[in-house]
Amino acid sequence: MLGEKVTIRFSMSALFFKRFLKRPFQIASIVPSSKALVERVSDKIDFDRARVIAEYGPGEGVHSREIARRMRPDCQLLLFELDAAFSRDLKRQFQDDPRVHVINDNAAHLPLELRKRGIEACDYIVSGIPFSILKIDKKRTLLQQTYDALTAGGRFIIYQVTNELRQHAKIFDRAKSEYFLQNIPPMFITVFEKTTGRNGESHLSFQESRASANNA
Numbered sequence: 001m002l003g004e005k006v007t008i009r010f011s012m013s014a015l016f017f018k019r020f021l022k023r024p025f026q027i028a029s030i031v032p033s034s035k036a037l038v039e040r041v042s043d044k045i046d047f048d049r050a051r052v053i054a055e056y057g058p059g060e061g062v063h064s065r066e067i068a069r070r071m072r073p074d075c076q077l078l079l080f081e082l083d084a085a086f087s088r089d090l091k092r093q094f095q096d097d098p099r100v101h102v103i104n105d106n107a108a109h110l111p112l113e114l115r116k117r118g119i120e121a122c123d124y125i126v127s128g129i130p131f132s133i134l135k136i137d138k139k140r141t142l143l144q145q146t147y148d149a150l151t152a153g154g155r156f157i158i159y160q161v162t163n164e165l166r167q168h169a170k171i172f173d174r175a176k177s178e179y180f181l182q183n184i185p186p187m188f189i190t191v192f193e194k195t196t197g198r199n200g201e202s203h204l205s206f207q208e209s210r211a212s213a214n215n216a
Helices: 002-022 035-043 062-070 084-093 107-116 136-149 206-215
Strands: 052-056 076-080 100-103 122-127 150-160 174-180 187-193
Touching: 035 062, 035 150, 035 174, 035 187, 052 062, 052 107, 062 076, 062 084, 076 107, 084 100, 107 122, 107 136, 122 136, 136 150
Parallel strands: 052 076, 052 122, 076 100, 122 150
Antiparallel strands: 150 187, 174 187
16 A cells, blocks of 8 residues: 555656656746645645635645645535646546546636636635746736635635745735745745625634634
């Protein structure tokens, strides 16, 4: 059994390396995220609350597997992977998990995919795609679409080599970053929060809501 796990991990790492060599700017890292980074990113999700989670650019699925492991039976995970080889591998990995939907398409099509599935909004969106290489108009369009796709109190969680996206993501109501060294390369993890509803009303964040309830 241990040998099988090692073989699977090796084959997925080999696939990651091959895709990096073919599309280095799209993948932006020569190795998948470390276990420590994966756990830290997932720790920023309240899995008791999450019903719909989307991930941009899951690659070989190291974050996807941890999210799927932690999420509730009634939660859905939408994986947007543009690379066809990664998409095929993700479909193989999650073929027995009906909660996980692999979408071989651009993350910019998230709003369309939500409408097709009858989903109103996402609670969390996770992304490791290198925003720094996107042209400014595409970057801002994707940020707007991401904001619109989140429910009030929803969060957009990114892990990036640089923290330049914060200057473009002013549309979000709050942002908090940390520099995480336990990864090669080190990453900025930033959580952007949407605290305003679609009709313009203001909402408390999830933590503030719980605090208010406890103090009532």
